[in-house]
Every structure is written in C-alpha cells, then in structure tokens.
Amino acid sequence: xxxxxxxxxxxxxxxxxxxxxxxxxFMFGMERRVRKLENQ
Amino acid sequence: xxxxxxxxxxxCLGIALAIQVYIAFxxxxxxxxxxAKMLAMNGVQDVTPIKATLLSYDPVTKLGRFRDLYDDTxxxxxxxxAYATKAAVGDVxxxxxxxxxxxxxxxxxxxxxxxxxxTFPMIQGLGELGRNMLFHVPMSMVAFIxxxxxxxxxxxYLIKKDFDYDRRARASSAAGLLFTALATITGSIWAxxxxxxxxxxxxRETSIFILLLIYGAYFMLRSLLEESEDKxxxxxxxxxxxxxxxxPFLMFILPRITQSLHPGGGGGMAxxxxxxxxxxxxxxxxxxxxNMHWVSVFLFLFVFLWLKDVYTRILRLQxxxxxxx
Numbered sequence: 001x002x003x004x005x006x007x008x009x010x011x012x013x014x015x016x017x018x019x020x021x022x023x024x025x026f027m028f029g030m031e032r033r034v035r036k037l038e039n040q
Numbered sequence: 041x042x043x044x045x046x047x048x049x050x051x052c053l054g055i056a057l058a059i060q061v062y063i064a065f066x067x068x069x070x071x072x073x074x075x076a077k078m079l080a081m082n083g084v085q086d087v088t089p090i091k092a093t094l095l096s097y098d099p100v101t102k103l104g105r106f107r108d109l110y111d112d113t114x115x116x117x118x119x120x121x122a123y124a125t126k127a128a129v130g131d132v133x134x135x136x137x138x139x140x141x142x143x144x145x146x147x148x149x150x151x152x153x154x155x156x157x158x159t160f161p162m163i164q165g166l167g168e169l170g171r172n173m174l175f176h177v178p179m180s181m182v183a184f185i186x187x188x189x190x191x192x193x194x195x196x197y198l199i200k201k202d203f204d205y206d207r208r209a210r211a212s213s214a215a216g217l218l219f220t221a222l223a224t225i226t227g228s229i230w231a232x233x234x235x236x237x238x239x240x241x242x243x244r245e246t247s248i249f250i251l252l253l254i255y256g257a258y259f260m261l262r263s264l265l266e267e268s269e270d271k272x273x274x275x276x277x278x279x280x281x282x283x284x285x286x287x288p289f290l291m292f293i294l295p296r297i298t299q300s301l302h303p304g305g306g307g308g309m310a311x312x313x314x315x316x317x318x319x320x321x322x323x324x325x326x327x328x329x330x331n332m333h334w335v336s337v338f339l340f341l342f343v344f345l346w347l348k349d350v351y352t353r354i355l356r357l358q359x360x361x362x363x364x365x
Contacts, residue, residue: 012229013065016175019222020061024054027346031050034353 044349053342060339063332064174068134068153071162073106073114076146079164080139087136087149091159092116094131097123104148106133116146127154134159161326165234166303172230173329178336179223182344184291186216187255189348191284194277203359204352206273209280210262211351215344217255224248235301243298247290254283 043049070091079085092106097118104118116137127133134156136149153159163170190212197205227245228238239245258279265272295302 012169012172012233013061015229016064016226017058017061019225020057021054023343024057027343027350028050028054030350030354031044031346034350034357035045037357038353 041345041349044346050346053339053346056339057343060174060332060336064171064336067332068156068159069162069168069170070109070134070156070159072108072110073112073146074108074110075162075164076137076139080141084164085167087138089134089152089162090137091132091134091156094127094129094133096129097127099123114146116148118148122148122151126151131155158328158332160329160332163303169230169234170329172226173333174336176223176226176230177333178340179219179226180291181337182340183216183219183223184287185341186212186219186344186348187284187287190216191281194280197273197277198281201270203269203273204356206277207352207355207359208348209277210355211348213255213258213280214351215347217252217259218347219340219344220248220252220255224252240301242302243300244295244302247294251287251290254286258283 068091069089071088072090073092076088076090079088090108092108092114095105095107095113097104099120102118102120104116104123105113106116107113116135132155133151134153135151137146138149139146160170190209193205193209193212196202197209224245227248231240231242231245232238235242258276261279262272262276265275267275
C-alpha cells in the first residue's frame, strides 16, 4: 500500500478520469449502436 | 431527448467532462497560516499548502511578509531564488510551508503557484482529499435525482398505463443505481486514504449499501417475475414507488441522526459543524469549491439524462423486437 499512500492524489485522479471518460466513451459507443438499430 | 442525437453536443459534453476532471486535480489547494500551525502542532502533517499575498520581502533576512485569506499576517522564510525568479510584491502565492514547532517559524518548502486562477480551500482533516467533493458528492446528488425521476415515471405509468413511462422508470432507476455504485466506489477509495480502510460499515456506508440492495432487488424482481408484461410493469412500478420512500431516510435523515466519520457526521476531524452536511442547514463551503461542485452536478446530470435516454431507446427496440417475433 506504500505506493498508494504516496501517490494518493494521482491514483484518485487517474481512477476518476478513467471512470468518467470510460463511461463517456462507453455511452458514445452505445449511442452509435442504438442509432444504427433505430435506422434499420 | 433530441439533444442527445447531436454529435456536437455529445462531444462538447465529453470535452467539458475532461476539462472538469483536469480542473479538479490541477487547481492548487491553499490554506492559511493558522492551518499550517494547527496541522503541524497536532502532528497531522508537517507541510501545508497555504495561499497568501506577498506584502514585502527582505533580502537580508530572507523573510517574506504575507497576508493570508483570513487577513492574518505572517512571515515565511523564503529564498532569493524563489523571490527573484517567480514572485514579486503584491502577488498571490500558493506555497508549501513547513511550520517549525521549536522556532515557531514558517519555512518555504516549495512555491506551488504564483497568482493562481483559482484555489480550493484547505479543509482540515481532508486536505487534498477534499477534491472528492467534485466527484463523490455530485454523483450522490444525481443518483437522488435519478431515483426521484424513476418514481415519477412509475407513478405516471400507473396513471396512464403507457409502457413508455415504464421503460423510462426502468432506465432512470438503472442510471440511479449506477450513480449510487459510482458514489460508493469513489467514497470507498476516499475512505481508504482518509480512514485507512476501504470499508468500515460507517452509518453512511451502511445506508448506501442498503440503498444499493433495495434498487438491486427492483431489477431482480422484474427479471424473476413470470407474469404478463402489463402485470410485471405494474408490480415493478409499485415496488419502485415504495423503494423511493426509503431514499430520503437513507440519504438525508440517517446520516444526520447518527454519529459518523463522514465529513459532517459529527465525528472525526472534519466532523461537527462541517462544510455541507450539518444540522443547521447552512453551507459553509468555500465559494470556489462549491461553484465547481455545481458545475460537476450539471455535467453529471447531462450524463445521467443521456444514459437514461439511451437505455430507454434500447428497451424500446427490445420491446419492438419481441412484438415482431
């Protein structure tokens, strides 16, 4: 846990960025797939 | 919603989210002289970031005279290099300061920023972890809005018997569950650094866990029922309304009536009359942090609406496919 304790800010920052941007790109992919299905 | 059919809008939302994440971690935290002294005296931390305006600098003694955000004046032992190359009289400095208990002097460790665009406050007991207010708190707020919308759609379904309301209720509750889970995850990571453990069954953690179980049961109930679609939707709508009755209790009442380590929970360092959640109902948080927190709420609200919209459309497509078969 030493690494985590010394780099808490970076770890939390990276996790937050991954969660939010990951969710965004996942949603974007879903949006495209739904649009494609809706237009069929 | 038509808004989410626009690619430009979606990319703007993505960029805004990225900027918000960047701001949340790039903005320096700046406290006061009393913060540095108190944290050092209590043995919490040796180095504290403080924000102060440079009033004068003496090159002989290398002493800089400052006025901090509470209008307190104090001295910091600086170096000529820090002064001459980076700062000038009248500048607002954010700097790491080590308070020496023996000599009662502040020593400059690092000059973090000169004239920063904005700074976040130094919340004692939270420090750098206070940044979580831009993620964890808005997520919980959006989760509440999602559950509320889910309930409204469930009521509308029971009144109008239109399946589209049922789909929207499902989508809203699913998004609410996701946001609650994200709030729990971010809270848990925060707890690891603040309390030393990911999970310790604090009243707040327990109440959010019960909430996750209640809404998890909503989706289980739905998928396990072997009734007609109409009856399934009606039972689920009634369950959703009953489930929401517990939300204000678990989210607002329980954390206020129990002692908790959670900021504002009446215990721990950031407890008592704390920044956001307190019994007097006043917001004591610094304006900058609070405003940035509202930006987060606004952005996450759009993410929720988008999520709800996409899921509703998926459910519509699924139902259409079932009808065709």
